[in-house]
Amino acid sequence: MAKVDFPEPVKALIGELKRLPGVGPRSAERVAVWLLQSPKADPAELASVLLRAKQTIVRCPVCGFFATQDRCEICEDPKRDSRILCVVEQATDVLPLERSGAFHGLYHCLGGKLSPLDRVSPEDLHIPALLRRIESSGEEMEVILALGADVEGEATANYLADLLREKNCRITRIAQGLPAGGGLEHADELTLMRALQGRRSV
Secondary structure, X not given: OOOOOOOHHHHHHHHHHHOOOOOOHHHHHHHHHHHHHOOOOOHHHHHHHHHHHHHHOXXXXXXXOEEOOOOOHHHHOOOOEEEEEEEEOOHHHHHHHHHHOOOOEEEEEOOOOOEHXXXXXXXXXXXXXXXXXXXXXXXXXXXXXXXXXXXXXXHHHHHHHHHHOOOOEEEEEOOOOOOOOOOHHHOOHHHHXXXXXXXXXX
16 A cells, blocks of 8 residues: 655655754644644745845845845944954854844954864855955954854864954953853853853952
8 A cells, every 4th residue: 555645745845844954854844734734824925035035135245244235234333333343153143242232343254163074164264354354444453253162163263363463453252151040060161161261350
């Protein structure tokens, strides 16, 4: 007896959904069935906004954040402090910093981090554009390296720090340590070491 499966159009939809990050076969199947059967679903609208986003969103040529025109709204904002440049790995790293409300400078998105195992070298990152921004600035800048605390993030931060030492800028690194609400008993040795190194007067 033949094994019964979804019709071909449904299988194609599930196959596309499985390609999304973090979506496994079961999740893709549930989403596909919901899109096809739920009265709350609007597949045509979903397809429309997805296509519109794909056609209109570009990478800001200055900082690398998401833009719908020549430059993103952050680079266009005259109230931003152009003397402070925060370097992040990906464009999505800008949003948590913005939501914190603690930073009012400009950003530079590298487009990744150094990772020899994944064949990501300095040539694959937006490092030349970063150097040009610093060199073209008429005043001394602070460059904040807001990169991950993993091995690749540390390697990228060290590489950039070596490059920037010759430039007209002050290099800083975001503090690392215990998360808000976290206890010492749940922290690993590296986190505790960084928390101690980054201590400040009270």
